[in-house]
Amino acid sequence: MFKFLKDKLKGFFKKSSEEIVEKIDIKEKIEEEFKEDKEAEKEKAEEKRDKKEKLKDKSPEIEKPLEEKPEGFFAKLRKRYAFRINEELFNKFWAELETVLLESNAALDVVKKIKQNLQAGLIGRETEKEKVEGLIKEELKKAIGELMIEPFNVIKRVSEKKPFVMVFFGINGSGKTTTIAKLVYYLQQHKLSCVLAAADTFRAASIEQLEKHASNLKVGVIKHNYGADAAAVAFDAVSYAKSHNIDAVLIDTAGRMHTHANLMREMEKICRVAKPDLKIFIGEATVGNDMLEQARSFSDSIGIDAIILSKADVDEKGGTAISSSYITKKPILFLGTGQGYGDLKPFDKERVIENLGL
16 A cells, blocks of 8 residues: 555655755855855955055054954854755745645645645755755655544444444445454454344345355344345344344445435434444545545535545555545544455554655
């Protein structure tokens, strides 16, 4: 994950820091030449003054010029090697960084926010030319980190209430049912019991798919016939969990486009009946800005509490992971990183930033 964005950032930093340093070197060269010209003029003026003094009959006592206060070592060093990042320099490297971010599937709103944060952190900052790259990296790291909401501890949440009810939604093909199975496995590793609700009564073979996962994981499935009321399935699953002292209920729902009004109303009914403690949107990391629009629409229509990004292991660009939390103002809880039940990793924003080479 993030290979595309990481490689792009690496190339950007190398090129932009070299260009900035080159520009500074040119500026210093011009200043040095100007300084040499001034010194030459000063020497000529002194020669003329000496000639005039020799022609005088009288040689009055020459007043000693006031000694210039010697400039401190560090002040000289700052003048020679330090500079301030102004708006011109900022715009020079930002134009390329903006392209890198957009090509990596970062949302436009996210790119604008990163620019604002970088402007605040860089313009007017004094630094040494050798440290330009490090300074930009540090500010970019902070800017990206501020976009992502810190995820909460799912195990702690589930442990605090019994049964803890979770409902999952997303569009067809996003890996929703498989991701739910992975989460069951994750909860089991923390000694928490689960039951599944087959509330996808719409898609052919959806119940059989969930039953297969349940059999592998040795958990129960509450199901009705195809075409049955999905909210009734969810209600029965919660009732079953209460009577059997089960820790968590995970409700699978029909994959739906966020523009499908009837299916969205069905989801609203499931939420009214089951009263979930957590509403989780499962989105496919590889589809980029389409996934962000889906998440935003689900959040506006039903309200979501958190996000799980599936297929993150094959998402080389990485912009979706950076953008989705900022766009929805909700945390990413997990990343799907493979086909196995154990391939669900808790989201760690520090690790994400590290993977970008920052």
